[in-house]
Amino acid sequence: MAMKIPFIHHKQPQEALQIPGDGTPEHVAIIMDGNGRWAQKRGMTRAAGHKEGMSTVVKIVRAAVQSKVNILTLYTFSTENWKRPKAEVETILRLPKQFMKTYLPELIANNVRIEVIGDMGKLPIYTREAVQYAMDRTRKNDGLQLNFALNYGSRHEILRAMKEMLGDLQNEKLSLDDLDEQHFSSYLDTGGLKDPDLLIRTGGEKRLSNFLLWQLAYTEFWFSDVLWPDFSEQEFLQALDEYRQRKRRYGGI
Ligand code: FPP
Numbered sequence: 001m002a003m004k005i006p007f008i009h010h011k012q013p014q015e016a017l018q019i020p021g022d023g024t025p026e027h028v029a030i031i032m033d034g035n036g037r038w039a040q041k042r043g044m045t046r047a048a049g050h051k052e053g054m055s056t057v058v059k060i061v062r063a064a065v066q067s068k069v070n071i072l073t074l075y076t077f078s079t080e081n082w083k084r085p086k087a088e089v090e091t092i093l094r095l096p097k098q099f100m101k102t103y104l105p106e107l108i109a110n111n112v113r114i115e116v117i118g119d120m121g122k123l124p125i126y127t128r129e130a131v132q133y134a135m136d137r138t139r140k141n142d143g144l145q146l147n148f149a150l151n152y153g154s155r156h157e158i159l160r161a162m163k164e165m166l167g168d169l170q171n172e173k174l175s176l177d178d179l180d181e182q183h184f185s186s187y188l189d190t191g192g193l194k195d196p197d198l199l200i201r202t203g204g205e206k207r208l209s210n211f212l213l214w215q216l217a218y219t220e221f222w223f224s225d226v227l228w229p230d231f232s233e234q235e236f237l238q239a240l241d242e243y244r245q246r247k248r249r250y251g252g253i
Pocket of ligand 1: 032033034035036037038050051053054057075076077078081092095096099203228
């Protein structure tokens, strides 16, 4: 069901700040960590940290558009995040609606396509309607693909993929002989997308937290101690630059 979102303003597509050089990562994935600590350090509620984190999302999406990144995948709410206090869960899950209400016209003007990975069925109606509306409105756009990982957990995704695939084997839509890595990938929520070239994690921790475990097999990692609300365009561009210097060997020499 489409949600009515008032039209706010159309910003002009932004001029590219830099001409993309060869080697810009095509797919960047980000674990946006540190909202809670950012807020607590300032005597604010964790909810305020997540709201500030939303402003960083906007800045980084703009920088990704300008840098001609093709796909940006943001870890927004994990299958494990349900363990948090109810009020904090609700704050996070209400952000997509606020985000779309404010920024969808600008995203459309910038040719951004919005998609979701994760188990959308279990999300509250206000989250589902907001993202569904944004996905419908941007389906034909062919600029940056912006994936929000919502109620996403990699093991859960792999299990869901496996169940669907076993169903297809049983129904003889698929034969065991046809099953290879590429075919299995097509059952994942990211099916059809290139694996991330670069993973950024902010907030100082160095772990994957159940994010894209299959898809990150050969991805380059870039960690920052900066808490997500303080993460800047400059740092994002620095991560892209450092990625361009890296030599990827995919197990070869
Ligand atoms: C992790 O920080 C962050 C989250 C669980 C939520 C991420 C959500 C946003 C950045 C805003 C979403 C924006 C949109 C557009 C929907 P944490 O709370 O675990 O931080 P901590 O480690 O400091 O406690």
